Amino acid sequence: MPERTPVTRAPRRALHAIRQGAHRVDAATPASRDRAVDALRALAVLGVVLGHWLVTALVAEDGALHTDSPLRHLPRLAPVSWLFQTLAVFFLVGGHVAVRGLATARTRGDSYARWLRARLARLLRPAAALVALWSVTATALLLTGAPLATVHTLVKLALSPLWFLLVFAVLTAATPLVARLNPLWPLAVVLHVDLFRFGLHLGPSWLGWINLAAGWLVPYTLGAAWARGELRSRRSALVLLVGGTAATALLVGCAGYPVSMVGVPGSAVSNLNPPTLAAVTFGLAQCGLALLLRDRLRRTAARPLVWAAVTLVNLSAMTIYLWHQTALMATTTTALTAGRLPGLHTLPDGPGWVAARLLWLPVFGLVLAVCRTAFRSAEQGRRRGTRGTGGGRSRVVRVHRTADPGTGRAARRVV
Numbered sequence: 001m002p003e004r005t006p007v008t009r010a011p012r013r014a015l016h017a018i019r020q021g022a023h024r025v026d027a028a029t030p031a032s033r034d035r036a037v038d039a040l041r042a043l044a045v046l047g048v049v050l051g052h053w054l055v056t057a058l059v060a061e062d063g064a065l066h067t068d069s070p071l072r073h074l075p076r077l078a079p080v081s082w083l084f085q086t087l088a089v090f091f092l093v094g095g096h097v098a099v100r101g102l103a104t105a106r107t108r109g110d111s112y113a114r115w116l117r118a119r120l121a122r123l124l125r126p127a128a129a130l131v132a133l134w135s136v137t138a139t140a141l142l143l144t145g146a147p148l149a150t151v152h153t154l155v156k157l158a159l160s161p162l163w164f165l166l167v168f169a170v171l172t173a174a175t176p177l178v179a180r181l182n183p184l185w186p187l188a189v190v191l192h193v194d195l196f197r198f199g200l201h202l203g204p205s206w207l208g209w210i211n212l213a214a215g216w217l218v219p220y221t222l223g224a225a226w227a228r229g230e231l232r233s234r235r236s237a238l239v240l241l242v243g244g245t246a247a248t249a250l251l252v253g254c255a256g257y258p259v260s261m262v263g264v265p266g267s268a269v270s271n272l273n274p275p276t277l278a279a280v281t282f283g284l285a286q287c288g289l290a291l292l293l294r295d296r297l298r299r300t301a302a303r304p305l306v307w308a309a310v311t312l313v314n315l316s317a318m319t320i321y322l323w324h325q326t327a328l329m330a331t332t333t334t335a336l337t338a339g340r341l342p343g344l345h346t347l348p349d350g351p352g353w354v355a356a357r358l359l360w361l362p363v364f365g366l367v368l369a370v371c372r373t374a375f376r377s378a379e380q381g382r383r384r385g386t387r388g389t390g391g392g393r394s395r396v397v398r399v400h401r402t403a404d405p406g407t408g409r410a411a412r413r414v415v
Helices: 006-028 035-055 079-084 087-108 112-143 148-159 162-173 184-199 207-227 234-254 277-292 294-301 304-315 317-338 351-380
Strands: 057-061 064-068 399-403 410-414
Touching (some): 006 304, 035 294, 057 317, 087 112, 087 162, 087 207, 112 148, 112 162, 112 317, 112 351, 148 317, 184 207, 184 277, 234 277, 277 294, 317 351
Antiparallel strands (some): 057 064, 399 410
16 A cells, blocks of 8 residues: 555644544533533624625725625525524523623622623723724725725724624623513513604604614523523423514514514615614524523533534634624725626625625635634733633633653643
8 A cells, every 4th residue: 555645644633633632622621611601602603704794795886895785686585694693692692601700700709890890801802903903904095095985884894893792791781780680671672662663653763772772681681591590491492482483473574574684785674773673582582592402502512523613713702703894805805906706896686696605705714714813812811711601711721731740640730
């Protein structure tokens, strides 16, 4: 048999190294850690990223870039938004983690202020890096003569993830106040706001923005209830799933709410900006499904390779979320030097654009990986280790091998 060359051995070595690293991460994870929580957070973040990459188009027209969406030209693609609009799951996990983290901090004797500083630092540091880079980028583009319309489009798209961060930070700060709030109260607020907006056509123009807090408070308080052990039964999860699905179907089919669960350019009403009652009931269904899948996710995440991937996403969740639109725009603007390419710069008005966009997704992923490598330190900070679900330092980070002074054998130490 021919001898294997170093080139043919390299993939095997890389795969072996990946498996070894995955097993080390798996072995370093405390048995008490609920892997379903981390898996749900990873799925929520990746769902938002893929959703934006699929429905966001930057069309090159009249010497400038303009935002468009295939959902405007191909309304039959609306079900794509049902799969990838996963923000409710992120708020569900956020409420669960915040309540448990605050309880753990109080057990350790930490103050609310100290806990909040640690939580907000993890959110705001990567946001500051994003704003700083795009401030420099926008200035440079304007000085080099880029069309104002293009600069406005790029900056607006790059900074659009910050709205979520602001709402999430406010709800995190309010955790002691809302930890035991019944989700029916914010749901009632959303119901009445929409009744005034769409049913009675009354109230000021800003009335709908009350739902920006109230709407996302619903899954956040569900997460708090989960942390208190109030949603352990499959029955409660089924009620959320079936009730939320039925309510959403009625609102879309009978009350005229948009089918798409994300905003569509040119539409008079958006389910997401600000959240409507349909978006909130859809979120209830998503939360019910997430709670139903907890046991299965725990079993799946028990596999070392899967758990290593989940951990990788969680350690840089905010960085991935904040920079994914930048990755799309960096690819789009750089490729513009080669002309108008399908799936990047052309009008998203047909199946050809969709097929081409699917081929561009791996490229977006590679550029996002570069952004993650460059900016993850802003999220994780200079301190060794990262914050876990309890607000303390995560143990799923590094495994050091040291010599036992008594036996001389190698011993593993988790930090």
